[in-house]
Amino acid sequence: MTLSARITGLYVGKSEHLWQDKAPSAIRKKYQEGPLELNELGFLEDEQADLKVHGGPEKAVHHYASEHYATWASEYPEQAHLFKPGAVGENIATEGLTERNLCLGDVFTFGTARIQICQGRQPCWKLVSHTGISSLAMRFQKTGFTGWYYRVLEDGRVSVGDTMTLLVRPHEDLVLADVIAARFNPRLDPALAQKLADTPELSGNWRKAFLKKTQAGYTENTDKRLKG
Known part of the structure; x- marks a missing residue:
């Protein structure tokens, strides 16, 4: 099949102490034209x-569908101004790619690089602290509008305006939205x-999590996942 999307935003950030008495975070990303x-x-x-719960080869690049921001702005009208590309710590913004038209393992061009979808995002307390919306991490889970991560198969350079x-x-057969729903089921x-x-x-982390779900009587604490 033919599937592509123009990169409308690239975002990077450094670790900061954003909240008193809480761990630092690099969730506050800044727009960059590139090339990066x-x-x-x-x-x-x-x-x-x-680095215990963020980053690494299997969380190398985070992508969030810009289409979802209209949903969040409608659901949280008093914070509607927050919901714009780059707002939830993603590295990539596009329109036309969502959890529903992507599949686990999809490989994309990314500038001169190649990247592969390897898991969804598990929203944690930092998303709540960053936005000030106590229910947002759980709403990400319930809707499946979590975004997703790539591993990098081939190094390269990428700029805003490039086409994925x-x-x-x-x-x-493994639509990304279904894989994400399964992870939280x-x-x-x-x-x-x-x-x-x-x-x-x-x-690897998601494979281990699903292996646990094969065990009879196994249940998972959703609140615990939000701590990651």
Whole structure:
């Protein structure tokens, strides 16, 4: 299939102490035209504060669909001014790519680089602190409008205005929205959990999480996930 989208924004940031008595964060990203250099850990100009739960080869680049901001502005009208591309810590903004028309393992051109979708985002307390909206992380989970992460298959350079083009789709049956919903489903069908745990394109952490879901009687604490 043919699927592409123009990059309308690139965002990078450095670790900062944004909130008193809380851990630092690099969620506050700033717009960049580029070109930006990209390697297996993400943009050279970008940073993550807590490498235990952010960053790394399987969270190298975060993408958020700009289409979702209209939903959040409508749902939270008093904070509508917050909801614009770059607002939730993403590195990439586009229109035309969402969790519903993407699949796990999709490989895209990204400037001169190549990147692959490897997991959805698990929103945590930093999103709440950043926006001041106590229910937002849970609403991300409930709607599935979480955004997603890429691993970098080939280093390169990327600029605003470049076009992302789908190159490879190894799992057309694993729509990203369904994978994200499965991750947050405490009563997931063990057969589906096993299928996802066995999918090599999925990030290691998510494969481990799905493997746990294959165990009889296993339940997961959603509130605990929000702490990550």
